[in-house]
Amino acid sequence: MDIKTRISELLRILSNDLFDRESIFELTFLALFTEQPVYIFGRSGSGKNIIAKRAIQMFRDINVLTFAKRYQEIPKNLEDYQIVFFQGFDSKNPLCNNFVNITIQEKSARSLIMTSKERPEASLAEAGIADQVLFILSLPEIYSVNSLQKLLKENFNINNIIAPVDLLITKEEQIEWLKKIQTVELSDDTLKMIGQIAECCNENQVYVSIQKWLAFSLIIKTIAFFNGRSQTNITDTFFLGTPIWIRKAQNETITTCFKNSLTQWLYNRFPLISNLEESLTQLKQEVEHAINSNGDVYETILFNNIECIQYSITVAGESIPLYTPAAYIGTNQEFNPFNELKQKEKRVICNFMGDNVCRISIDSSAKKTGLRATTNASFGKTFEPFAKLPARVLRINDEEKIKKNKAIIEELKQTLVSTIEKNASAMIEFKELYKEVKNNKNNLFLNTEYFNYLQEAIHTQFSKISEHIQILKSLQESLMQKK
Structure with missing residues (x-):
């Protein structure tokens, strides 16, 4: 039996009745295996001690030092306890x-697990170990209706779940596997995700020590190792986006x-x-302008480094200059003209409606x-028709303009061909990425919420590119019909 199958079977047996708490059990095990401190918070009867004991049950022939309500002396042979x-x-x-601080400070190949009904932000701060604990896991206060019904129907004996001895992890195996885990490579995607979460923590004043980042990377490598890989991938980082942080606000932010x-x-x-939407809008505008262009030359000025038509309108007794880019002539695109301060005037909307008259x-x-x-900051949501102003024509059927329009159309045809090819290539890559991510569907320790979120995001972008290709092809056909 390979390692993945073995760990999978262990997790299945020991979490079979931990409804709505499976992910917390899995993270607890990962913390114990990698010898990192973990804190489980939950109200009385929420199952926190059951989860802790189940995670401990993953190991064979280990010495466990348990502190309950009565605290005596810490044994001198503390290093003998795993x-x-x-x-x-x-x-x-x-x-x-005092005991928990000694355990953390004198750590020697030991795992530390704490369960409590004290809220972690207050409890860990009081003990002075808030920055040393890797996972702060909070149990839900309720069971889902389906889980509760299943628990009652199956009549589980939650205190009598035992895994076969041959599946349990020995100390020697743990030591050997941890050495191999150190050789697992962190992929570029993994490092980028860690970097972005670290940047988020910095921006939101969430302190994370370098020791904790090293521990997180070890957990990521461990997940990859248990899934039979020598390199991590993005799905191994999903636990970073789960509620493992000390405060509720931090969990929501991260x-x-x-x-x-x-x-x-x-x-x-x-x-x-x-910039998919922006580039498509720009292309639609250029194609519409080219299709509806004739040989007319309009009176324009260079404003804001753009060839513009200048208009003047009177609003509430004031004469207001507006500057509309000439590229919008012949299009059906709505846009905001420039004002005299060279800013887009968001309180005014223009549309040439396919000809040379600005509405x-x-x-x-x-x-x-x-x-x-x-x-501009106080513009409203209701716009009323105000004026229809034609662009002033200087010359009609200008040969140079007609020649220039033809050259623009040929250039646009080539641009559309190139853009369609790029989008088609991107669709193939998205399809491959979807398959690549989907291959992780049966991974151990996989956060299904983020897995589904990522799959849906990939599918959405794939569909969007497919729709854009159809629009680009329709633009292509429109240009082909232009004589």
Whole structure:
């Protein structure tokens, strides 16, 4: 039996009745295996001690030093114990605090597990070990209806679950496996995800010591090792986005950051999608402009380094200059013109509606008070038609302009061909990435929420690119019909 199958069977047997708590059990085991401190918080009867004992049951022939309510002296042979278990950790008890600090400071190949009904932010701060504990795990206060019904129906004896001895991990195996885990390579994707979460922690004043980052990387390598890999991948980092942090606000912040980091990871893998919408809008505008262009030459000025049509409108008794980019002539795109300060005037919307007449609509509030009396920051949501102003034509059927339009159309045809090819290539890559991620579906310690989130994000981008290709092909057909 290989290691993955063996650990999978162990996890299955020992978590079979830990409904809605399986992931906490798995993280507890990972902390014990890698000899990192873990704190399990939960109300009385929530199952925290059961989870701790089940995680300890993963190991064979180990010495466990258990502290319950009565604290006597720490044995002098502390190094002979592989696991130190503080059951019902009490930060108000000086002896308890002293013992746990000694256990952490004099660590010698030992794992530390604490269970408590004290909230971790207060308890760990009182004991002075908040920065030393790797995982702070909080149990849910309720069972889901389905889990409760299953628990009652199956009539589990939660205190009498025993795994076969031949599956249990011996101390010698733990030592051997930890040596091999050190050789597992952290992939570039893994390092980037760690970097983004670290940046999130820095921005939100969440202190994480270098020792804790090293421990996190060891957990990531351990997950890869137990899944039979010599290199980590992005799915091994998913636990970083789960509630393992000391405060509720930190958990919420980092969970949001982690999802954003997954999206950013996709953007980094496929830079094309970061400006997909903008590039398509730009191409649509250029194609519409080219199709509807004739040989007419318009009176323009160079404004904000852009060839623009200058208009003047009177709003609330004030004459207001507006500058519309000439590239919008002949398009059906809505846009904000420039004002005299060379800023986009968000209180005004323009649309040439496929010809050379600019339809101007104004924010209803600005229409009453004037554009200078309000600011771009205070524009409303209701726009009212205000004026229809044609662009002034200097020459019609200008040969040079006609020649230039034809050259633009040919250039756009080539651009569309190239863009369609790039998008088609990206679709193939997205399909391969989807398969690559999907291959991790049966991984041990996989956070299914983030797995599904990532799969859905990949599928969404794949569908979006497919839709864009269809739009690009329709633009291509429109250009082909232009004589």
